Amino acid sequence: MTPNQATFREFLLSERANEGLDKDLIFLLEDIATSCRIISHQIRGGAFAGRLGATQSTNVQGETQKQLDVIANDVFVRHCSNCKRVAALVSEEVDEVYWLKDKPEAGDYLVYFDPLDGSSNLDVNLSVGSIFSISQLPTAIDATDDRSVLRAGAEQISAGYSVYGPSTALVVTTGNGVNGFTHQQGTGEFRLTFPDMTIPEATGEFAINASRYTLWEPPIRRYFDECIQGKKGPRGKTFNMRWTASMVAEVHRILTRGGVFMYPKDAGNADMGGKLRLMYEANPMALVVEQAGGAASTGQERILDVQPTSHHQRVSVILGSKEEVEVLDQYHAQA
Ligand code: AHM
Numbered sequence: 001m002t003p004n005q006a007t008f009r010e011f012l013l014s015e016r017a018n019e020g021l022d023k024d025l026i027f028l029l030e031d032i033a034t035s036c037r038i039i040s041h042q043i044r045g046g047a048f049a050g051r052l053g054a055t056q057s058t059n060v061q062g063e064t065q066k067q068l069d070v071i072a073n074d075v076f077v078r079h080c081s082n083c084k085r086v087a088a089l090v091s092e093e094v095d096e097v098y099w100l101k102d103k104p105e106a107g108d109y110l111v112y113f114d115p116l117d118g119s120s121n122l123d124v125n126l127s128v129g130s131i132f133s134i135s136q137l138p139t140a141i142d143a144t145d146d147r148s149v150l151r152a153g154a155e156q157i158s159a160g161y162s163v164y165g166p167s168t169a170l171v172v173t174t175g176n177g178v179n180g181f182t183h184q185q186g187t188g189e190f191r192l193t194f195p196d197m198t199i200p201e202a203t204g205e206f207a208i209n210a211s212r213y214t215l216w217e218p219p220i221r222r223y224f225d226e227c228i229q230g231k232k233g234p235r236g237k238t239f240n241m242r243w244t245a246s247m248v249a250e251v252h253r254i255l256t257r258g259g260v261f262m263y264p265k266d267a268g269n270a271d272m273g274g275k276l277r278l279m280y281e282a283n284p285m286a287l288v289v290e291q292a293g294g295a296a297s298t299g300q301e302r303i304l305d306v307q308p309t310s311h312h313q314r315v316s317v318i319l320g321s322k323e324e325v326e327v328l329d330q331y332h333a334q335a
């Protein structure tokens with residue numbers, strides 16, 4: 001039994017005692033928690049250091065990087081490199097796979113991360129976050145080969161995110177449910193404040209960037225149209241809508257009170273396959289959501305079953321309360 005408000009380390013040690021969590025995975029998760037603590041600190045001081053504006057550089061998706069994007073990436077790379085069983089890192093901010101080992105062994109870790117998601121929110125002082133995902137190499141490889149990191153989300157052994165909001169929270173799954181920790185000012189510890197987070201199956205709240213309405217495919221338009229008709233419409237109930245433009249904040253709200261989040265492939269992003277990235281945005285959030293009793297789909301298939309073809313690939317994302325994801329899956333099947 002995990003003690004109430006256990007520190008992150010106490011929690012991980014109890015997972016080791018109860019579930020046999022690997023000690024190297026514990027080290028790695030602690031290094032990720034440290035990264036999130038440092039990034040949180042950097043964000044809160046960002047305005048003083050004049051770091052909220054754009055840098056001159058662009059990332060692999062051609063987007064302007066914020067100074068804090070670069071800083072957050074450096075923090076993740078440095079701390080995740082501490083664990084000697086990490087074979088490679090894949091970051092939203094870096095084009096290439098970053099190999100840490102020349103001859104990775106079976107069981108070595110692959111760490112995928114978006115060091116600072118939703119960074120358009122930085123300038124306006126709204127929530128942003130970091131997202132991470134951990135998989136393992138099934139076999140040893142003689143030489144590094146970027147195709148080795150193309151593992152389906154179902155292979156993840158752990159995933160989670162940190163949300164930098166009014167407080168800094170860390171939400172983690174190691175495949176045994178979802179637990180939420182809050183960063184305690186003063187002690188500097190992440191403490192277990194939201195044990196066994198679960199997503200209600202039913203919800204009356206959805207999140208989508210509705211300014212893209214004319215770009216959506218028919219199943220998404222049908223769903224949206226029906227939701228906004230309220231009680232008199234075919235769904236027979238009133239819906240509420242939220243959009244924070246920060247996936248981490250949306251998922252955190254859904255884990256707290258339910259809801260459904262959509263960033264579908266549409267006419268404006270179809271050439272890329274969607275907006276959100278499979279390996280370090282959709283997959284980790286899909287594992288967290290499924291572990292909390294929700295569902296995560298592309299509309300066509302379970303996100304965790306998508307076989308990746310490139311480490312920066314994008315995907316359609318629908319996730320959250322099971323009943324609404326099922327409705328959206330049905331509408332896609334009927335289209
Ligand atoms: P980012 O990784 O460049 O920050 O983009 C991902 C973010 C998500 O957090 C969020 O759901 C979405 O982009 C917001 O997109 P939009 O600008 O269309 O509202």
Ligand code: MG
Nearest residue numbers: 114116117118
């Ligand atoms: Mg992102």
